[in-house]
Amino acid sequence: MKRIPEPEELMDEADQALAYAEADFSASNEFFIQLFEQLHPAEFTGQALDLGCGPADIPIRFARRYPRAKVDALDGAQAMLDLAEKAIEADGLAQRICLHCQYLPATRLDKTYDAVLSNSLLHHLNDPQDLWSTILDNAGPGATVLVMDLLRPESPGQVDALVAQYASDAPEVLRRDFEASLYAAYTLEEVQAQLAAASLDGLTVSQVSDRHLAVQGRLG
Numbered sequence: 001m002k003r004i005p006e007p008e009e010l011m012d013e014a015d016q017a018l019a020y021a022e023a024d025f026s027a028s029n030e031f032f033i034q035l036f037e038q039l040h041p042a043e044f045t046g047q048a049l050d051l052g053c054g055p056a057d058i059p060i061r062f063a064r065r066y067p068r069a070k071v072d073a074l075d076g077a078q079a080m081l082d083l084a085e086k087a088i089e090a091d092g093l094a095q096r097i098c099l100h101c102q103y104l105p106a107t108r109l110d111k112t113y114d115a116v117l118s119n120s121l122l123h124h125l126n127d128p129q130d131l132w133s134t135i136l137d138n139a140g141p142g143a144t145v146l147v148m149d150l151l152r153p154e155s156p157g158q159v160d161a162l163v164a165q166y167a168s169d170a171p172e173v174l175r176r177d178f179e180a181s182l183y184a185a186y187t188l189e190e191v192q193a194q195l196a197a198a199s200l201d202g203l204t205v206s207q208v209s210d211r212h213l214a215v216q217g218r219l220g
């Protein structure tokens with residue numbers, strides 16, 4: 001099935017950001033943390049970077065799971081970051097999660113990172129190299145990388161089935177977002193080719209659920 005890009009990369013409309021922040025992504029976000037635990041079995045005590053953090057549910061889960069970690073969380077949409085800031089303050093994590101309004105590709109932030117995380121950003125990008133080059137520019141030697149995203153289904157029928165299974169009770173705006181995201185997602189083969197083009201040889205891509213792929217590994 002042909003890819004249909006998202007109409008906009010950023011989620012910068014206040015009502016769209018709020019609907020997203022109020023949705024329950026706890027199952028897939030907790031799954032993301034479990035994948036990181038498998039990839040990095042030791043306690044993580046370093047500096048992590050989350051790309052396309054949205055309302056910061058993943059940075060918050062990560063900071064709770066790893067009490068000695070610090071997280072820089074980056075998004076290009078101020079509407080999302082406003083919600084992220086409230087959530088981080090409500091959790092008392094403002095000392096350990098730092099928000100940055102920045103558009104990818106982000107070359108050379110002011111640190112190098114021990115882990116680079118990203119969930120559900122890749123399918124928003126018209127040029128996926130914006131993500132891979134940002135990782136290459138900002139991950140330190142040996143950094144752990146985990147990127148999770150939706151996997152594009154093979155047919156419109158499969159899209160409809162996933163929307164019915166996972167979003168039938170969701171508000172209309174989120175159902176449409178989920179459907180558009182499935183059409184905009186990349187396939188395993190496309191992501192494989194992106195990693196090869198970026199010479200990210202230490203990373204592998206695989207299907208990790210009925211609707212997700214994950215790129216994981218360590219940089220050399």
Ligand SMILES: C[S@@+](CC[C@H](N)C(=O)[O-])C[C@H]1O[C@@H](n2cnc3c(N)ncnc32)[C@H](O)[C@@H]1O
Pocket residue numbers: 009010011012025051052053054055056057058074075076077080102103104105118119120121124125130
């Ligand atoms: C679907 S949300 C995912 C949010 C969060 N990672 C999560 O898992 O809940 C995608 C986020 O990526 C941000 N985004 C999209 N394109 C971007 C770009 N080029 N630079 C920075 N942020 C971007 C959007 O604004 C949005 O907040």
